[in-house]
Amino acid sequence: MIRTPLRPLARVLEARDNGDDPALIEAENKRLRHEAMRDKARLRAEGRLLVLGAMFFCAFMTIGIRMGALASSEPEEPRAAVAGNPIIGQRSDIVDRNGRILATNLETHSLYAHPQDMVDPEFAAAELAHIFPELDEEKLLANFTGDRKFLWIRKQISPEQLQAVHDIGSPGLLFGPREMRLYPNGPIAAHILGGASYGREGVASAEVIGVAGVERFFDAYLRDPANEGAPLELSIDLTVQAASEQVLAGGMSIMNAKGATSVLMNIDTGEIISMVSLPDFDPNNRPPVLTTGDQSDSPLFNRAVQGVYELGSVFKIFTIAQAMDLNLVNPETLIDTTGPLTWGRFKIRDFRNYGPELTTTDIIVKSSNVGTARIANMIGADRQREFLNSLGFLEPTTVEMVEAPTGKPLLPRNWSEISTMTISYGHGLSSSPLHLAAGYASLLNGGTRVQPTLLRQDTVQTGDRVVREAVSTRSRDMLRQVVERGTASFGEVAGYKVGGKTGTADKPRERGGGYYDDKVIATFASVFPADDPQYVLIVTLDEPVESSGDEPRRTAGWTAVPVAAEMIRRVAPLLGMRPEVETLEPIGVTLTSN
Template sequence: MIRVPLRPLARVIAARNQGIDPDVVDAERRAAACRLRRAEETRRAQRRLWLLSAVFVMGFGAVAGKMAVISASDVPQQEQSATADPLRAHRADIVDVNGELLATNIVTSALYVETRRMVDPEGVAIGLANIFPDLEAEALMTLFARPGNFHWIQSQVSPEQLQAVHDLGQPGVFYGPRETRVYPQGRRLGHILGGSRFEREAARAAETAGTAGVELMFNERLGDPERIDEPLRLSIDLRAQNAMRDVLAQQMERFDAIGATGILMRADNGEIVSMVSLPDFDPNDRPAPRGPDADQLFSRASQGVYELGSTFKTLTVAQSLELGLVNPETMIDTRGPLQWGRFRIRDFHNYGPELSVTEVMEHSSNIGTARIALDIGIERHQEFLRELGFFDPVEVELPESRSARPLLPPRWSDLSTMTISYGHGLAATPLHLASAYATVANGGLRVTPTLLADAAMPTEADRVISERTSGMVNRMLRAVVSDGTAGFADVEGYEVGGKTGTADKPSQGGYAEDRVIATFAAVFPASDPEYVLVVTLDEPEDRSGPVVRRTAGWTAAPTAGMIIRRVAPVLGLRPQSRQSDPEIPGMALAGGRG
């Protein structure tokens, strides 16, 4: 039996008194109560819906925010920059004076792993070790076990290697794009360009920075985003560079020398057309500074400090001519040996009681040059060499050269002046010598060596000697080749002038008897020099005859002649008639040691 709840009696009586059916009143009451319940339920549902919407909005907002942060940030880097600067992934090209490419970028890939995403670390290690010969599986496993999720594997990966990595099918192995610096000429410009490396790396880019040479000197210029499309143009002529390196390598092997240097410079403004130092290195695979091939990084041209022998006689004679102390025909006492305290200065041969200044140059007389230097005096001699740049490092665009300071005598005496006058007692780089010869040969205006094309010309403010003195010196240099110790440097049609220099190498507080630095400093054409060439061979030995010959006349001079024969046509110099030149004696080299 279902019990029906009773209606309130008071409401029934009140309805009847008003003549209203109590059932209608009760139905209206129930309808009103139902509406109130529905309204409350609607409000409750709306509140729940708004709350749920807010939760969904907050959740999806957090996810979207995290995705935005991830997309706008790099994968953790191996190297964090100390600054907030963006990575400069691009770098300007370097070209030679004719626009030939010397350094550029190519797109490659870098390989890295995220260990948290790996499924089979051991399989990854074995697979990568099989692809990259320089990697070992055990070393990779040790790397994967280190703290952190992100680890670099290879900075540069070839397309073939990248495909092999893809074929592994291993999760957790990733690659990022790179612009890798490459040097198409390889070893031929190693000491000039220097090389580069990745300085800052991220997963999607890496910033390249120079490590030495022109790359380091012009690091900011090459990485400037506003000048990326503007190549850095050097004064180097790649054709001359290739020719010089080929000749030096050939002659270095022929004379069993331990090193060789060649510098070709424009005489008028000091632009370096070619500069070679052997042994050299490939900047694409730069040796470690302390590795077994570290000696290849040393540039004999701009860093090597040597006594350069009788090539200094040209500078001594030039100063004496400028001061009016001598002229080319002045007779100089060459009786020897020249005694100075307990020291004796000798000549390679006995040249008789006296020689003219020109003959002192031709026969390379130490005694004659020492007497000329004594008349100049210590202070004037020092000042002249200072003007020519022998007291400071060479100001060339190579950071390494800044440490190559000439070695000067601790106490500059009369004896120092005499020995330095013929190239002993002061050590400098071959680049110092090339600059000095360009100054003396170009009419007397000091030049500063440069590796940049379109260098400024010197002005009268740079004058060191007069044009008249320069002309006399050039004629003497020509005589040294046509009649003196440098006959093997003569090249038909190119009027070569120059001076030989053979310096014993220092050894245990003295000088070695069988090891020399052989140097030849040349100008051509001698009547109006356009180029200066300095060639240096370290410990050369000519064993083609019955006795071993080490002097520059037999080693450096013929090497210079071979270089001029190769590069002069490349530089646009046309051979001239030699009708006015005297015949070169067959045994001209026997005159002196040089």
């Protein structure tokens, strides 16, 4: 910037020539410069005031327009904007493999009392006893007129009951919010779900916790807010589960059994499609645990997981399959079946006299104890134990239930030669029906280990190999022949090639040792379709008696097999399996040559 000097030389010289005072030139120039600066500052201030005035005008116009819009609009409740997802506090739902609700939550209320606030305790006690018949009027009145300051009356009440209590009009009767666990299907899948109850409780809220089944096993997951309410998806199919329970209940009644269980499992994924234990219960009103007597008589007892039984001849296929895998026998190998087979003071007999020898296949078809025991002797105790361990028969199952560890197999203290022989045909080792289902699936799916699971799976399990694939194929063929011409002839289902093995085991006495003569565990372990297996079905009846004939019949072929056949007939279409229709030869005149 070029600045003008206050005392320019030319003007100073000119002033001196004219006799003027040069200092006046500097004073004049200062005055002019200050006036110019003042004018410039005034213009700048006027511009700023104009901009600020425009901004205030716009702000007031905006506020005025917004106030006019609010005044002319319908009134609404204010809503708070929240960043991110809300925290889900309630327990997650449980659904089946198709997303159908098995367990959910219902908002309800609790009822409690402050006796000191009651105006007419006698009237309140009488009315409450009328609304809730299970309450004792005299006991209520004693509590209302005593020294108690707080009293729970009901932990859960229905909306109708809430209104009825409200109509009493007593200021000492109060309501608290509650979230209850609801099982809309009642007793269907009761043992799988288990049930829920209240943990920590207060008048304003209560903690819902699982007490059994998957509700207890997945309790942390179901209560975790980080899941944002995502449901727990199980492997079971609600429709198949309901049909299985209906058929099994009918079979249990017809066969006069004291209990029954069934397990339907996918042979490749290990998914449990249905699992039934009878008698059952309603998890909405879970019964108390038995304090006396046999716990296995309680409806809470899960026979499929907790019940360990000697399952009988269904084990024979494991012995034959291991012998074939070790190249000790093939399906046509002749085995000595002369009986009885004596070992010390023990004698092993067959149900009938099958002659001096049978092929390996016919030992399965006719269910020869003697033949199976002799093959087990070829295998030996160590190899038998190792093979059964590879199938999971020596440890509890890993299914996702808190009851699973209690279903520990009962093994012989000394795995001797006689133990080897009796275990080969299902005596001397007790396991659960779920163990048996997993064992059959592992043997018949191509020979790879399968772990049972209650969670939906999208992929096939790839477990350790237990037998060669060729042995698995031969085993399936043998089981198919058991249905076609053996002890499970009642297991044939039109359109579905069923294979399976029967097992009838005498029940051991609770005291004194030995076995009952008239009490058995009847089991049918089946696979369908036998030529391309997809599912394994285990049906077990406790103390069945088929009494339509002149003499009572207790064997599995007469009791468990017909029930399993009816179950397959009912559930196979629900599983999307089309029956195979056999094509007939053409009938009538046909042209054979010109």
